[in-house]
Amino acid sequence: MTNLRRDPADEPFRQEVRAFIAAHLPPDMARRSRQGFHAPRSDTREWTRILHARGWSAPNWAVEHGGTGWTLSQQAIFEEECTRAGAPLLDIFGLSMVGPLIISFGSEDLKSRILPPFLRGEISWAQGFSEPNAGSDLGSLQTRAVVEGDDYVINGRKIWTSGAHEATHIFFLVRTGEGTRNGLSMLIVDAHAPGLAIRPIIDIRKEHSLNEVILDDVRTPVANRIGEEGKGWGYAKALLENERAFAAEIPRNRQNLATLRQIAAATLRGGRPLLDNPLFAAKIAELEVEFLALEFMTLRALSQSASQSGGQSGGQSGGHRVDFGSLLKVRGAELVQRITQLQVEALGDHGAYFYSHDAHIAGEPQPVPGPALAPGIWSEAMYRRATTIYGGANEIQRTLIAKQYLGL
Amino acid sequence: MDFTLSEEQTLLADSARRYVEQTYAYEARRAAVATGEAFGAARWAQMADLGWLALAVPEARGGLGAGAVDFALLVEQLGAAMVLEPLVPVVAAARALLAAGADDALIAAVMEGHARPVIAHGDLSAPYAATAERHGAGWRVSGAASLVLGGAAATHYVIGAGTTAGLGLFLVPADWPGLGRRDVRLTDDSLGADLTFPALELPFEALITADGGAAWREGLAWLQMGLHAEALGAMDKALWTTRDYVRTRRQFGTELATFQAVQHSMADMVLEIELARSILLRLLSTFDGDSFDEASLDQTHAERDRMLAAAKVHFAKAGFYVGAQAVQLHGGMGLTDDYVIGMIFKRLVLLRNLHGGPGAALERLALEQRRGEHLAAGQRQMAQEAL
Numbered sequence: 001m002t003n004l005r006r007d008p009a010d011e012p013f014r015q016e017v018r019a020f021i022a023a024h025l026p027p028d029m030a031r032r033s034r035q036g037f038h039a040p041r042s043d044t045r046e047w048t049r050i051l052h053a054r055g056w057s058a059p060n061w062a063v064e065h066g067g068t069g070w071t072l073s074q075q076a077i078f079e080e081e082c083t084r085a086g087a088p089l090l091d092i093f094g095l096s097m098v099g100p101l102i103i104s105f106g107s108e109d110l111k112s113r114i115l116p117p118f119l120r121g122e123i124s125w126a127q128g129f130s131e132p133n134a135g136s137d138l139g140s141l142q143t144r145a146v147v148e149g150d151d152y153v154i155n156g157r158k159i160w161t162s163g164a165h166e167a168t169h170i171f172f173l174v175r176t177g178e179g180t181r182n183g184l185s186m187l188i189v190d191a192h193a194p195g196l197a198i199r200p201i202i203d204i205r206k207e208h209s210l211n212e213v214i215l216d217d218v219r220t221p222v223a224n225r226i227g228e229e230g231k232g233w234g235y236a237k238a239l240l241e242n243e244r245a246f247a248a249e250i251p252r253n254r255q256n257l258a259t260l261r262q263i264a265a266a267t268l269r270g271g272r273p274l275l276d277n278p279l280f281a282a283k284i285a286e287l288e289v290e291f292l293a294l295e296f297m298t299l300r301a302l303s304q305s306a307s308q309s310g311g312q313s314g315g316q317s318g319g320h321r322v323d324f325g326s327l328l329k330v331r332g333a334e335l336v337q338r339i340t341q342l343q344v345e346a347l348g349d350h351g352a353y354f355y356s357h358d359a360h361i362a363g364e365p366q367p368v369p370g371p372a373l374a375p376g377i378w379s380e381a382m383y384r385r386a387t388t389i390y391g392g393a394n395e396i397q398r399t400l401i402a403k404q405y406l407g408l
Numbered sequence: 409m410d411f412t413l414s415e416e417q418t419l420l421a422d423s424a425r426r427y428v429e430q431t432y433a434y435e436a437r438r439a440a441v442a443t444g445e446a447f448g449a450a451r452w453a454q455m456a457d458l459g460w461l462a463l464a465v466p467e468a469r470g471g472l473g474a475g476a477v478d479f480a481l482l483v484e485q486l487g488a489a490m491v492l493e494p495l496v497p498v499v500a501a502a503r504a505l506l507a508a509g510a511d512d513a514l515i516a517a518v519m520e521g522h523a524r525p526v527i528a529h530g531d532l533s534a535p536y537a538a539t540a541e542r543h544g545a546g547w548r549v550s551g552a553a554s555l556v557l558g559g560a561a562a563t564h565y566v567i568g569a570g571t572t573a574g575l576g577l578f579l580v581p582a583d584w585p586g587l588g589r590r591d592v593r594l595t596d597d598s599l600g601a602d603l604t605f606p607a608l609e610l611p612f613e614a615l616i617t618a619d620g621g622a623a624w625r626e627g628l629a630w631l632q633m634g635l636h637a638e639a640l641g642a643m644d645k646a647l648w649t650t651r652d653y654v655r656t657r658r659q660f661g662t663e664l665a666t667f668q669a670v671q672h673s674m675a676d677m678v679l680e681i682e683l684a685r686s687i688l689l690r691l692l693s694t695f696d697g698d699s700f701d702e703a704s705l706d707q708t709h710a711e712r713d714r715m716l717a718a719a720k721v722h723f724a725k726a727g728f729y730v731g732a733q734a735v736q737l738h739g740g741m742g743l744t745d746d747y748v749i750g751m752i753f754k755r756l757v758l759l760r761n762l763h764g765g766p767g768a769a770l771e772r773l774a775l776e777q778r779r780g781e782h783l784a785a786g787q788r789q790m791a792q793e794a795l
Contacts, residue, residue, distance in 0.1 A: 004692055073409050261777065262781070262784075276778060278771070278774060282770045288777065289773070292690060292715070293683040293686045293690070296686040299409060300411050303409060304411070330679060399671060402672070405675075406651050406674055407651075408651070408670075
């Protein structure tokens with residue numbers, strides 16, 4: 001039965017979460033993640049470790065796999081409270097992509113070796129899918145893995161690998177046969193394995209988060225393969241679909257909207273706060289409306305995947321099931337860009353100053369003027385041009401929507 | 409939270425869809441408009457028989473007690489056919505009357521289809537339409553209400569009039585002396601009414617409640633929510649009609665559907681519609697079921713008002729986009745009077761600009777955001793000082 005209301009038991013839960021975060025979130029970590037700069041992965045790992053001690057490091061996983069078993073609305077409350085307090089975002093690669101894949105398709109051995117240390121904050125993931133000649137068109141990737149004894153030997157090049165230099169493990173999509181449907185496999189590789197070279201790509205905001213990964217006779221045990229050989233394409237699609245369900249970037253968008261309002265309240269334009277300028281306030285309100293709709297669409301998607309029992313669902317439209325992934329990806333990605341762009345606009349002249357990421361991480365005062373929130377704003381807006389490119393560019397998603405939803 | 413539809417809800421939506429498909433094709437609507445009648449009396453009786461007028465009435469008051477979600481599901485289907493019968497305005501008025509404590513006989517008459525009260529709302533951005541003062545043993549009510557939806561088909565008007573004690577709700581028969589009614593043809597071919605009542609003399613018992621603020625808001629909230637659900641149905645109809653058209657229409661030796669520009673434009677129609685459905689569900693989550701309990705009403709009202717404004721902003725944008733794109737992709741066909749797509753566009757434009765349009769809603773959200781942020785900034789300041 002449709003029930004759109006929140007559970008009354010949610011309020012005590014919220015208080016419990018809030019109290020825990022207030023007591024355990026290190027203040028310097030909150031400072032680093034409140035601003036637009038990338039928080040270091042070490043913060044994510046440390047926060048994961050703190051949450052793990054309370055049994056909360058995998059909010060979206062079932063209890064049997066070490067998760068919390070929380071309801072969707074509990075998960076949403078947890079995320080709201082984390083955002084509110086400025087906790088670093090958790091490792092989305094692990095929690096929402098490769099983790100669920102290992103849970104669904106991985107061997108018992110793989111699960112027992114990988115999942116517990118991940119939950120303890122000892123593993124950071126990077127995703128090795130894209131190649132110089134395989135971006136949105138993943139089927140044409142060329143990095144190849146060949147079995148030799150108990151190992152796969154991997155050769156090739158991956159690119160745009162976010163966070164590879166800070167990761168402990170990378171999950172690669174590689175070629176183990178011919179064709180797309182049966183020719184790809186998913187392998188987990190130690191990020192420090194011999195023959196694996198990580199070369200930095202300095203990005204548009206002059207930071208190092210992207211990498212090129214060169215694989216030269218890199219060995220990984222056959223036991224590190226997720227699921228069956230040759231089924232990687234199906235797994236990657238499942239993973240990307242899962243990624244897209246999170247691609248509405250609800251936590252990030254919520255945080256960015258809050259920051260936008262703070263900047264607009266703190267910035268004087270013509271002697272009064274920008275937030276009091278009706279034109280600017282209306283622009284923020286428009287983004288807020290888009291967010292409110294997108295957040296509920298995410299809940300519809302999660303509710304649909306939680307009830308795969310085949311019953312009719314509010315996720316259904318016009319009598320057929322909706323593939324929400326692409327819908328969320330397109331508009332979530334665009335919303336990230338629209339909000340961050342408006343943040344830069346709110347900064348006005350202060351948006352022209354270059355703030356140093358290194359100084360920010362080190363906690364040094366920025367030698368340029370501007371509101372306290374200014375560092376990282378421009379940087380984030382520049383970097384997030386990637387949202388409409390990664391995970392299957394928005395053009396690809398629109399074609400997918402036309403195909404899957406409309407049958408065109 | 410659970411978005412799964414129950415079996416009853418699925419049946420309700422299916423039966424409404426079948427009703428519309430079998431009896432309310434666009435040609436049938438055109439024929440109904442051509443009769444000059446504000447609504448079809450036989451259709452109204454059918455709707456009463458089907459239980460649709462009792463759906464949103466609590467069981468304790470003799471209704472089906474189905475709630476807002478069921479109502480929206482039903483109305484979405486009717487919206488696809490742009491039905492002329494004033495189901496949404498009448499149910500909205502019934503909700504106001506229920507909240508105001510109107511007697512069971514009146515509510516029963518609504519459910520049976522004999523009474524068709526509508527709210528004389530006028531401009532929603534104004535607090536209410538009229539003022540009232542004691543006059544002899546009764547009341548004298550003065551005011552006006554323009555663009556009353558369903559006004560030409562109504563048997564009664566619910567008039568909200570300010571008294572010295574608060575907002576009084578009055579129930580006035582449509583043929584009451586001194587009530588000036590002018591039926592007006594709207595751009596979607598439906599009939600509304602403009603009301604003027606410079607000095608309406610009413611008996612004392614015409615006053616349903618002297619403290620009708622919450623009931624008035626309840627009625628208007630159901631009216632706006634219902635119109636959004638209708639718009640969703642109309643958008644969905646535009647989408648699938650256009651999909652079928654681009655699959656058959658050929659240019660340059662191939663179907664329009666094969667052009668990526670067409671596909672991407674239609675993908676954006678899908679996006680607007682699914683976001684509209686999402687924000688409608690979010691709005692519905694703020695509607696109370698059967699409870700008219702003061703405390704719970706107060707608690708949910710602020711959030712409901714915020715979501716009404718947010719839904720208005722999104723539906724205005726989505727409705728226009730989807731309607732305009734449907735016209736665009738139909739080419740010249742979209743501009744003809746006898747084809748449904750043009751009418752859907754006209755209807756969506758009408759709904760967009762109704763009740764203050766997106767501008768008033770956006771202004772309300774912006775104002776609230778400003779208050780909220782200044783409050784939060786104050787709290788942050790205090791927290792900082794406490795450290």
